[in-house]
Amino acid sequence: MNNTFRGRRLALSTLSVASAFGLALPLMARAQVAPIAIKFSHVVAPDTPKGKGAQRFKELVEQRSAGKVKVELFPNSQLYKDKEELEALQLGAVQMLAPSLAKFGPLGVKDFEVFDLPFMFKNTAAFRAVTEGPVGADLFKKLEPKGIKGLAYWDNGATVMSANKPLRAVSDFKGLKMRIQSSKVLDAQMRTLGAIPQVMAFSELYQALQTGVVDGTEGTPSNYYTQRIFEVQKHISISNHGHLAYAVIVNKKFWDGLPADVRAMLEGAMKDSSTYANAIAQTENAVALERIKASGKSTVYTLSEAQSDEWKRALMPVHKEMEARVGRATIEAVYKAAGFVAPR
Numbered sequence: 001m002n003n004t005f006r007g008r009r010l011a012l013s014t015l016s017v018a019s020a021f022g023l024a025l026p027l028m029a030r031a032q033v034a035p036i037a038i039k040f041s042h043v044v045a046p047d048t049p050k051g052k053g054a055q056r057f058k059e060l061v062e063q064r065s066a067g068k069v070k071v072e073l074f075p076n077s078q079l080y081k082d083k084e085e086l087e088a089l090q091l092g093a094v095q096m097l098a099p100s101l102a103k104f105g106p107l108g109v110k111d112f113e114v115f116d117l118p119f120m121f122k123n124t125a126a127f128r129a130v131t132e133g134p135v136g137a138d139l140f141k142k143l144e145p146k147g148i149k150g151l152a153y154w155d156n157g158a159t160v161m162s163a164n165k166p167l168r169a170v171s172d173f174k175g176l177k178m179r180i181q182s183s184k185v186l187d188a189q190m191r192t193l194g195a196i197p198q199v200m201a202f203s204e205l206y207q208a209l210q211t212g213v214v215d216g217t218e219g220t221p222s223n224y225y226t227q228r229i230f231e232v233q234k235h236i237s238i239s240n241h242g243h244l245a246y247a248v249i250v251n252k253k254f255w256d257g258l259p260a261d262v263r264a265m266l267e268g269a270m271k272d273s274s275t276y277a278n279a280i281a282q283t284e285n286a287v288a289l290e291r292i293k294a295s296g297k298s299t300v301y302t303l304s305e306a307q308s309d310e311w312k313r314a315l316m317p318v319h320k321e322m323e324a325r326v327g328r329a330t331i332e333a334v335y336k337a338a339g340f341v342a343p344r
């Protein structure tokens with residue numbers, strides 16, 4: 001028996017002894033078995049805060065596991081659209097997603113819509129104080145009965161509003177068909193402004209705007225830029241009325257079934273890629289906004305203080321109206337953690 005053959009036999013017998021006794025195999029001993037594959041599906045472009053966060057996660061995981069864990073990225077709704085991707089995760093067809101917090105309602109976890117309440121967060125720090133604290137952790141616990149585990153919150157940032165007409169006064173929204181994500185809070189927000197909300201998958205937005213199926217929408221500059229939305233919207237108002245962010249989630253059964261050392265490695269890679277994704281979000285959006293302005297295709301306008309106050313006064317009743325859906329306790333916990341002060 002040559003040495004290589006003897007070495008292989010030894011490795012194999014160590015593996016089978018370990019398996020026979022139900023022992024979790026250390027990462028190195030798994031060299032001989034097929035890599036663990038994580039399919040990570042999302043709906044945005046690779047060149048966005050979420051896309052770059054996912055790419056960083058892939059790199060860290062593959063480096064730290066020396067290739068024994070593979071992360072396959074499927075950006076731009078390549079595999080699934082908004083609603084389908086959540087179903088695919090529950091069925092185990094993909095293992096990881098990062099949907100926006102506005103997309104958990106159809107799953108039956110309505111509390112996440114608290115993040116859509118208009119003018120809730122005065123800045124990114126206020127938002128992060130909520131997601132990084134006990135409220136963020138409690139919300140993740142609510143996903144577990146759905147077979148989903150929350151791993152991290154990734155930020156994108158404050159949202160803008162757009163249409164083919166300037167949106168300055170609340171009355172400018174009257175009768176506009178506005179695309180929204182599947183959140184009842186966003187639905188109430190648009191109705192309160194006098195618009196007609198329409199839930200639509202992110203992947204369908206560009207064409208819907210181009211063909212006039214909807215007149216306008218809301219979102220972050222990084223999404224407007226990478227999906228070319230600025231080419232089909234003549235006016236963008238910087239209103240900072242909302243906040244777009246994500247929950248990175250995994251199929252719980254898959255996660256719980258992983259060997260402990262692999263899970264620990266993945267947790268570390270998720271922690272580091274989350275720090276990265278959260279750190280780049282603000283700059284990515286600022287750069288995207290400059291590019292949109294430079295394109296000359298869309299007029300970018302910042303609401304004056306008086307206009308912003310008018311929007312706030314109009315939209316505050318949505319907080320009360322949505323109490324029954326989102327939960328009073330959740331809203332109050334978010335108010336407290338975010339340091340929310342109701343506008344007068």
Ligand code: LMR
Nearest residue numbers: 043044100181202219223
């Ligand atoms: C949207 O549907 O507008 C966003 O949730 C897309 C995203 O994931 O940023």
